[in-house]
Amino acid sequence: xxxxxxxxxxxxxxxxxxxxxxxxxxxxxxxxxxxxxxxxxxxxxxxxxxxxxxxxxxxxxxxxxxxxxxxxxxxxxxxxxxxxxxxxxxxxxxxxxxxxxxxxxxxxxxxxxxxxxxxxxxxxxxxxxxxxxxxxxxxxxxxxxxxxxxxxxxxxxxxxxxxxxxxxxxxxxxxxxxxxxxxxxxxxxxxxxxxxxxxxxxxxxxxxxxxxxxxxxxxxxxxxxxxxxxxxxxxxxxxxxxxxxxxxxxxxxxxxxxxxxxxxxxxxxxxxxxxxxxxxxxxxxxxxxxxxxxxxxxxxxxxxxxxxxxxxxxxxxxxxxxxxxxxxxxxxxxxxxxxxxxxxxxxxxxxxxxxxxxxxxxxxxxxxxxxxxxxxxxxxxxxxxxxxxxxxxxxxxxxxxxxxxxxxx
Ligand SMILES: *Cc1c(COP(=O)(O)O)cnc(C)c1O
Numbered sequence: 044x045x046x047x048x049x050x051x052x053x054x055x056x057x058x059x060x061x062x063x064x065x066x067x068x069x070x071x072x073x074x075x076x077x078x079x080x081x082x083x084x085x086x087x088x089x090x091x092x093x094x095x096x097x098x099x100x101x102x103x104x105x106x107x108x109x110x111x112x113x114x115x116x117x118x119x120x121x122x123x124x125x126x127x128x129x130x131x132x133x134x135x136x137x138x139x140x141x142x143x144x145x146x147x148x149x150x151x152x153x154x155x156x157x158x159x160x161x162x163x164x165x166x167x168x169x170x171x172x173x174x175x176x177x178x179x180x181x182x183x184x185x186x187x188x189x190x191x192x193x194x195x196x197x198x199x200x201x202x203x204x205x206x207x208x209x210x211x212x213x214x215x216x217x218x219x220x221x222x223x224x225x226x227x228x229x230x231x232x233x234x235x236x237x238x239x240x241x242x243x244x245x246x247x248x249x250x251x252x253x254x255x256x257x258x259x260x261x262x263x264x265x266x267x268x269x270x271x272x273x274x275x276x277x278x279x280x281x282x283x284x285x286x287x288x289x290x291x292x293x294x295x296x297x298x299x300x301x302x303x304x305x306x307x308x309x310x311x312x313x314x315x316x317x318x319x320x321x322x323x324x325x326x327x328x329x330x331x332x333x334x335x336x337x338x339x340x341x342x343x344x345x346x347x348x349x350x351x352x353x354x355x356x357x358x359x360x361x362x363x364x365x366x367x368x369x370x371x372x373x374x375x376x377x378x379x380x381x382x383x384x385x386x387x388x389x390x391x392x393x394x395x396x397x398x399x400x401x402x403x404x405x406x407x408x409x410x411x412x413x414x415x416x417x418x419x420x421x422x423x424x425x426x427x428x429x430x431x432x433x434x435x436x437x438x439x440x441x442x443x444x445x446x447x448x449x450x451x452x
Contacts, residue, residue, distance in 0.1 A: 048237020051362055053355030056237040057325045062216070065223040070238050072143050077245065086135055086246070093167065094124040094134065096249065100257040100416075105386040110403065112411030116266065117389070118254045118282060118418045127392065127421030128250060128278040129160040133229055135246030137164045140227045147171040147222065150229040151215040153180055153208035154346030155187025156425065157231035162196035164229075172196040175215045177207035187425075208350075209338070212324060232275025233354040236325035240356050244280045251285025254416060262414055268293045268405075271418040272397040273313075273368070274347045276354030278420035283366065293367065296357060297401040299343030300370030310341035312353040313361045313368035320358075328355045344373040344429060345393035347421075371400040377433050379403055380423065392421035393429060 048054050058066055076082045090096035099122065103115040120128040140148060148170045152158030158174040165172035174191055178200040181188055191198050204210040219228045230239045233247070258266055269286055271279035273296040286292040301309030304317075310331070312318040318329040321336055331339040331351045343349040360366040371379075376393060379400035383391050391399060398417050409415065423430065431439040 048241065050240075050356045051359035052320075053326075053328050053358040054237055054240060055322075055327050055355075057322050057327070058236050059220070061220045062223070065219065066236065066238075068143065069139075069227075069242075072139050073238050073242050073245075076139060076142070082138070086138060087249070089134055089138070090131065090249065094130050095122050097253040097257070098122050098250075100254060100261060101387075101389075102261070103387050106383070109382075109386055110406040113267070113406060113409040113413035113415045114262075115402065116258060116261070116414065116416050117387075118250060118257075118416060120250060120278060120418060120420050121389070121392065121395070121422035125156075125160050125163055126424065127156060127160075128247060128281060129157055129231065129421075130163070131249055131281065132231065132243050132246045132277060133157075133160045133164040134167075136227070136229050136242070137168045137170070139242075140170065141168060143227065145170075145225055145227050147173070147226040148229050149173045149175065149215050149218050149226055150231065151175040151208065151211040152187075152231070153177070153211070153349070155180070155184035155191070156347060156421070158191050158196070158198070159187050159194070161229045161231075162191040162194035165196060166194045173218065174198045175201055175211040175218070177201050177205070177211050179206040180208065180211070232277040233280050233356060234275045234324070234326060234328070234352055240326070240354055243277050244284065244356060247277050247281030248284040250278065250281035250418065251283060253285075254282055254418075255285035258414070258416060264414065265289055265292050266414040266416040267291070267409070268295055268413075269416045269418070270295045270297060270398040270402045272297050272345075272348060272394050272420060273353065273357065274299075274345075274350050274394060275352070276357045278418055280354060280356060282416070282418040283360075287365070294360075294365065295401060296366050296368045297397045298368060298370045299341075299345060299348035299397060300372040300375070301342040301344075303372050304370055308342040309370060310343045310349050310351075311370040312351075313357065314370040324352060326352075326355055328352050328358045329361075344376055344433070345397065345426075347392070347394040348397065369401050371397045371404070375400040375404065377430070380430060381434070389419070390423040391419055392423045393426045395420040396423070
């Protein structure tokens with residue numbers, strides 16, 4: 044065990060002895076990348092030719108009018124290749140893997156979005172790719188599994204434990220320990236042992252750097268608030284990094300309120316009183332756990348926010364008071380999704396709709412000429428089953444039933 048990479052009292056590097064060498068190698072590679080002035084340029088070029096960067100900043104005129112102010116500006120991470128900010132991270136790590144001279148990547152995925160992004164990156168870079176996924180999630184996320192396999196990845200259903208994300212993480216770590224020389228573990232968010240939180244935050248900072256330039260260019264002043272949803276925290280830290288030094292800009296992280304904070308059925312670590320500080324999965328942060336350190340079940344309509352831990356960097360900003368944390372409920376989120384579709388012609392991911400829902404809830408506290416910036420982390424096409432179900436679309440239900448019948452026949 045080694046103690047480094049702390050943010051306040053959070054973070055660290057709680058890893059088994061066998062992985063120390065590969066973490067040291069990764070730390071060194073990342074240090075070199077940060078010092079190399081040509082690296083960021085190569086990264087930016089890659090993202091601008093492969094993933095529509097810089098992503099646009101959209102003025103949401105209709106929503107602004109609907110709420111009679113503030114002025115809503117939306118950072119369009121949904122327009123990235125594969126439909127979300129996740130590609131910013133995996134492509135950056137791909138370049139690091141190339142520099143380290145490795146030829147194989149592995150990842151674990153719950154909802155499948157990070158698996159699809161990683162399989163995409165592996166295809167583009169010519170890496171071998173294995174994705175670990177709990178057996179339960181494999182069944183739940185059939186379309187994503189299909190695409191991962193078509194992109195050339197091997198998807199391994201994990202049959203241990205509860206057969207979900209946590210078990211997939213254990214299996215991926217086992218693989219990494221056995222194949223360190225050739226293999227890199229592509230972590231999907233700003234969590235896990237050092238240097239992952241810093242490295243993922245570094246690549247995602249491209250969101251905030253662009254957004255600040257764009258809003259100054261369009262509006263001529265900084266926003267009064269910046270909103271982003273928080274699962275592990277990568278899209279939030281990505282956009283927040285553009286504004287951390289501007290103390291007049293309030294940063295708001297929005298967690299999954301599920302069925303309401305009082306119901307106990309949520310995934311809110313920093314906005315609720317239900318989480319406590321502990322060490323798990325290689326790092327120290329707030330976890331939703333019981334008094335014995337057993338992880339609690341989390342609930343959210345958005346699979347990407349349904350996680351027990353949260354970035355150690357965000358836990359530190361929480362304690363310093365630099366970021367305010369809120370939670371929005373499934374119901375508020377579905378209403379925000381509906382409104383954004385109707386008013387702006389944008390289908391937000393259910394994760395991203397958490398940030399929108401909080402902005403809408405707080406709009407009445409703001410003045411007509413306040414400017415707010417919302418990070419739209421991803422597009423909602425993937426959520427068609429959940430959204431159709433929640434909005435009670437009868438013809439859709441019939442379509443699914445017919446398909447299910449056809450498949451089982
Ligand atoms: C994965 C995902 C998230 C949650 O991850 P963070 O690391 O908190 O950003 C949010 N939005 C979308 C669209 C996602 O795919």
